Amino acid sequence: MILTMWVIATILFFIFRLMPGNPLVAYIDPTFTEEQQQILLKQFGLDQPLWYQYFVFLKNLGQGELGDSFFFRDSVVNVIGKVLPNTIYLMLLSLLLAYTIGIMSGIYLAWKRGERIETVGIVLTLFTRAAPQFWVGMILLAVFSFRFGLFPSGGASAAGTVYASEWEKLLSPSFYHHLFLPALTLAIYLLGLPLLLMRSNMLDVMKEAYVDMASMRGLSKLRVMLKYAARNACLPVVTAMAVGIGYAMGGNVVIETVFSWPGLGRLLVKAVSTSDYPLAQGAFILIAGVMVIMNFVADLLYSILDPRVTLENRR
Amino acid sequence: MALLEVKKLKVYYQTGRGVNQAVDGISFELDQGSSIGLVGESGCGKSTTVKGIVRVMPTNAFIPEGEVYFNGSDILKSAEKEMRQLRWRDISIVPQAAMDSLNPVYTVRNQFLEVMQLKGDLNKKQALVRAKELFALVGLNSDLLNYYPHQFSGGMKQRAVIALALALNPRLIITDEPVTALDVIVQHQILNELKELRQQLGLAMVMITHDISVVAQTCDQIAVMYAGKIVEKGKGKQVLKNPLHPYTMGLKNCFPNLNQPNKELIAIAGSPPDLIDPPPGCRFYERCPFAMTQCQLEEPGLEELESGHLSACFLREDIDQYRNKAKEVETWLQVII
Ligand SMILES: Nc1ncnc2c1ncn2[C@@H]1O[C@H](COP(=O)(O)OP(=O)(O)OP(=O)(O)O)[C@@H](O)[C@H]1O
Ligand SMILES: [Mg+2]
Numbered sequence: 001m002i003l004t005m006w007v008i009a010t011i012l013f014f015i016f017r018l019m020p021g022n023p024l025v026a027y028i029d030p031t032f033t034e035e036q037q038q039i040l041l042k043q044f045g046l047d048q049p050l051w052y053q054y055f056v057f058l059k060n061l062g063q064g065e066l067g068d069s070f071f072f073r074d075s076v077v078n079v080i081g082k083v084l085p086n087t088i089y090l091m092l093l094s095l096l097l098a099y100t101i102g103i104m105s106g107i108y109l110a111w112k113r114g115e116r117i118e119t120v121g122i123v124l125t126l127f128t129r130a131a132p133q134f135w136v137g138m139i140l141l142a143v144f145s146f147r148f149g150l151f152p153s154g155g156a157s158a159a160g161t162v163y164a165s166e167w168e169k170l171l172s173p174s175f176y177h178h179l180f181l182p183a184l185t186l187a188i189y190l191l192g193l194p195l196l197l198m199r200s201n202m203l204d205v206m207k208e209a210y211v212d213m214a215s216m217r218g219l220s221k222l223r224v225m226l227k228y229a230a231r232n233a234c235l236p237v238v239t240a241m242a243v244g245i246g247y248a249m250g251g252n253v254v255i256e257t258v259f260s261w262p263g264l265g266r267l268l269v270k271a272v273s274t275s276d277y278p279l280a281q282g283a284f285i286l287i288a289g290v291m292v293i294m295n296f297v298a299d300l301l302y303s304i305l306d307p308r309v310t311l312e313n314r315r
Numbered sequence: 316m317a318l319l320e321v322k323k324l325k326v327y328y329q330t331g332r333g334v335n336q337a338v339d340g341i342s343f344e345l346d347q348g349s350s351i352g353l354v355g356e357s358g359c360g361k362s363t364t365v366k367g368i369v370r371v372m373p374t375n376a377f378i379p380e381g382e383v384y385f386n387g388s389d390i391l392k393s394a395e396k397e398m399r400q401l402r403w404r405d406i407s408i409v410p411q412a413a414m415d416s417l418n419p420v421y422t423v424r425n426q427f428l429e430v431m432q433l434k435g436d437l438n439k440k441q442a443l444v445r446a447k448e449l450f451a452l453v454g455l456n457s458d459l460l461n462y463y464p465h466q467f468s469g470g471m472k473q474r475a476v477i478a479l480a481l482a483l484n485p486r487l488i489i490t491d492e493p494v495t496a497l498d499v500i501v502q503h504q505i506l507n508e509l510k511e512l513r514q515q516l517g518l519a520m521v522m523i524t525h526d527i528s529v530v531a532q533t534c535d536q537i538a539v540m541y542a543g544k545i546v547e548k549g550k551g552k553q554v555l556k557n558p559l560h561p562y563t564m565g566l567k568n569c570f571p572n573l574n575q576p577n578k579e580l581i582a583i584a585g586s587p588p589d590l591i592d593p594p595p596g597c598r599f600y601e602r603c604p605f606a607m608t609q610c611q612l613e614e615p616g617l618e619e620l621e622s623g624h625l626s627a628c629f630l631r632e633d634i635d636q637y638r639n640k641a642k643e644v645e646t647w648l649q650v651i652i
Contacts, residue, residue, distance in 0.1 A: 114374065209412040210419070215371045216410070217430050218402030228418050235420075307463045308419055 001292055006058075008288040009281075013057055016277040017050060066285070067278035071271070076282035080264065084286075085166055086156055087256075087263035091248045093183040098190035099241050106198025106237075107230050113203065122196075129192030137185040137258035144181060151181045154260035182259040186252065190244065194237050201233035208232070235306055242298035246291030316387055317344040318519050319368075319487055324381035326360070326367035333591040337363045339543035340381070342617075345536075347486070350513065350520040352530025352551070354566065355540035358587060361523045362411055364540075365489050369406055370398055385487075403434050407480040411491040411523075413473045417464040423475055424460040427482065435483045449478040453508060470501040477509065481516070488513075489521040494529070506532055527563075528570045531555050539563045542587040542598040545617065549624035559626035559634055561603050564641035584650050597628070604646045605630060605637055 041047045045056060060067060066076035109121045128136075145153040152158070156178050163169040205211060206229050214228040215221075253265035264283060271280035303309045326338040338360040345351050353361050366372045368383050370391070383391045390401065410416045417426055424446060431442035447457040453474040464472060473493065480488050493509065494502040510533045513520050522534055530537050530551065537554040539547040539562065547560040558564045568581035585602040588594050596611040597603070603610065609629055617627045620634075630637055640646045 209410060209415040210417055212371055213408070213410055213416040214418070216369055216402055216408050218399045218404065218434055219430070220399070223433075227421075231420055232418070306420060308465045 001296060004292050005285075005289060008292075009058070009061055009285055010054075012281050012284050012288075013054055016275075016281055017053075061285070066282035069271075069276055069279040069282075071274050071276040071279065076278050079279060080267070080282055080286060083263050083267050085169075086261060087249065087252065087265065089170075089179060090183055090186065090252065090255075090261060090263060091245065093179060094186035094190055095241065095245060095248060097183065097187035099194045099237070101187075102191050102194030103198050103230075103234060103237060106195045107202060107225065107233075109195070109199045110202030110206065110229075110233075111225055122199075125192050125195050128188050129196075131188075133185060133189050133254045134258050136188055137182070137255055140181050140185055141258070152178050154178075156262050182255050182261050185259070186248070186255050189255075190248065193240060193244065197240055198230075198233060198237050201236055202229055205229050205233045235302065238301055238305060239298040242294045242301055243291075246287070246294040249287050249290050317384070318347045318386060319521070320344040320382075320384040321364075321368065322382040322384070324364065324367055324383060325379050326363050326372070326381075327377055327379055328363075328373070329375045329377065330591065336590045336593060337543055338367060339590070339593075341538075341540070341543075341545045343536075343538050343545065343548060345487070345519050345521065348517045348519055349536070350522060350534040351536040351538060352534035353521060353523045353538050353540060354525065354527050354530055356525055356566070356587070359540045360543045361525075361540060362491055365408065365491055365521070365523065368489070369402055369408065370395075371402075403430060403485065404483050405485055406487045406489065407483070407485040409473075409477055409480045409488065409490040409493050411495070413476040413493070414469060414496060416476055417472070419464055422461055422463055423467070427460065427479060430479065431482055445482065449481055450475070452481065452512065453478045470497055470505070473497060473501075473505060474508075477505070477512075481512065484516070485518065487519045487521070489523070491523045492525070493522070495524070495526075502529075509533065526570050527555070527566050528572065539566065542593065543590055544598060544627065546599065546627045547625065548617065549621070553621065553624045557621075557624075557634075558638065559620055559624065559630075560599075560628045561605050561630070561637065561641060562599050564638060565602075565647065568641070568647070579644065581644050581647050584647065602650055604641070604650050 038047070045053060048056075057067075064077070066080075068074065069076050069079050072079045105121065105125075109118050112118050112121075141153055144150045156175065157163065157169070157172075158174055158178075161174065163172065163175075169175050211224060211228045214224040219228075249264065252261075252263060253269055255261065256263045256265040257269070264287070268280065268283045270276070271283060321344070322342050323340045324338060324342070325336070325340050328335040328337055341360075341364060343351060343353075353364065355361055363376070366376065367378055367381075368390075370378075378391060381391065382389050385401065385405065390398065393401075417423060424443075427446040427449070428439060428442045431437045431445055432439060435442070435445075437445060446460055450457045450460060455471060455474050455478070459467070459471065459475075464475075467475060473496075477490075477493070480490075490509065494505050497505065506529060509520075509522075512518075513533075520534075522530055524530055527537075527539075534551050537547075537549065537551050538545045539554065539560065541562050547554060547558065547563045549559075554563060555567070558567060562583075565581070565583040569583065571580065572578055583602055588598055588601065594600065594611075596609075596613055597606075597615055600606050600610045607629060615627045615629050617625045618631070619625050620631055
């Protein structure tokens with residue numbers, strides 16, 4: 001795991017250094033003199049040779065220190081810390097929605113195999129999967145926000161509101177009011193994977209002898225479907241969810257933009273477009289870190305959910 | 316009154332190529348406490364018969380015709396809900412794939428308690444006592460109850476599945492190839508146990524196998540199946556000693572005989588006909604060393620040639636002579652496939 005992180009950090013470091021564009025453009029006023037510019041470069045350590053910068057970077061990373069953002073003139077940890085919770089809430093709510101609805105619908109569609117409802121369900125799912133996120137987002141905005149005024153059109157809080165703490169934010173209804181539409185849009189996009197995966201796993205598992213045998217034992221159809229078929233079919237779906245958290249972290253750029261949601265995705269776009277290396281690096285390292293950890297969590301979950309798998313024999 | 320009476324049962328599969336007439340009108344009956352062995356080569360429809368009797372079938376299977384009387388009532392006509400009551404309480408099954416017939420993510424104990432609590436109206440404590448009793452009955456240590464199925468060996472799993480089938484004191488137990496996947500020693504042990512248990516508990520049994528020598532050990536009656544039909548039926552000893560149907564004679568040659576251990580095993584050349592479009596005459600015609608012209612045109616019905624001993628073959632006299640011929644390799648080599 002550490003090795004993976006090191007490789008990622010190294011690649012990120014060099015990608016940003018090799019990208020064209022002067023990072024100081026954002027920071028340095030054109031009216032600064034050459035001398036002042038040199039002083040600034042020195043302050044940021046940009047006058048040192050690349051390999052030296054690299055080792056400083058690694059050393060700081062090891063201490064959880066990601067440097068300062070050129071653009072926000074604040075430490076990267078602070079800048080990311082401000083928007084990260086928003087992304088996490090958005091992601092968790094939509095994953096929860098998507099996986100609950102997806103798993104249940106997947107079971108239902110497998111149960112109704114060969115019936116008309118199955119075809120309708122699959123076509124609808126493929127549609128939600130194929131529909132571009134910005135398009136779904138804009139339709140939802142147009143209908144619920146602009147037409148009926150049921151939900152706000154963007155942001156994470158009403159204009160002018162400042163929450164004293166994360167807790168206060170989490171307890172305020174207005175926050176959820178703002179969160180709902182973006183979360184729904186993301187959930188619609190995420191829904192397809194668990195649904196289709198669950199359905200196809202169910203169809204496979206339903207061919208297993210133990211499912212037939214459960215019916216032969218005279219257990220009820222619902223029990224056979226849930227305890228025997230679904231319980232076994234959900235194993236890969238749970239793993240997919242853990243891995244999905246990693247992807248959902250960084251993949252919300254479109255939705256965060258459409259809904260002006262102050263999250264990590266938007267921050268990342270800004271960081272890249274302004275050549276704010278430390279910030280972009282920090283954000284990417286965080287995302288990569290979450291992905292690596294979630295992969296590990298997926299393995300862990302698998303070994304908890306499936307007694308046949310132990311961590312030792314998976315590695 | 317017979318406990319189980321299967322009358323002209325047909326179970327067909329709808330497939331992409333057409334309808335597979337996997338079980339095509341079989342009849343047999345079984346008294347309380349007695350046993351019948353259903354024998355035949357792979358694909359002849361043995362498992363399909365079981366699935367039809369308890370009506371737990373794949374979605375593409377259907378029963379176009381037939382009656383299955385259990386304890387006097389036609390259970391093919393009863394509603395799914397009544398069927399569910401019947402399953403396991405009255406008829407339990409030791410499935411062909413005993414190895415994978417337990418849910419891998421729950422302990423064996425969980426699955427024992429489930430069926431006893433839900434179907435047997437026992438409380439948890441009673442169920443646990445009963446589970447331990449059952450494990451002892453089949454010669455398993457009761458500590459093993461806490462294991463997951465994958466932690467069992469094949470033979471242990473087979474015993475556990477037999478124990479599970481006995482859990483609710485059913486009146487009929489259907490075992491589908493109960494020992495096929497096991498080594499000969501364990502096979503022997505389990506067959507003997509099964510026989511003892513059956514006598515001890517007085518339950519009726521349908522035992523399915525492809526190995527005719529296995530049923531000889533354990534069953535009162537034998538029904539020999541070929542390509543979806545019963546071709547010979549009678550008391551165990553009768554069928555084994557004096558087979559009437561050439562297929563049975565051939566089948567006997569395929570398995571080692573304890574009395575003549577050095578005898579060469581002879582295979583029946585060819586394979587059963589395609590049951591999506593079965594031939595009009597006898598289904599064994601192509602592989603039969605004694606086939607006559609009549610056999611290709613007309614299907615022989617099951618007829619009682621000796622008391623209680625039926626055969627579906629036009630050879631009805633001088634069968635001794637054919638029996639002797641059937642013991643020779645040359646006879647079976649003549650068949651041109
Ligand atoms: N789900 C299915 N769909 C279509 N055809 C099937 C299906 N299951 C079985 N069959 C066909 O039905 C026939 C009988 O199969 P069955 O499983 O009853 O045989 P069997 O006598 O139990 O064989 P074995 O000794 O190998 O278990 C075979 O020709 C098989 O191809
Ligand atoms: Mg079978």
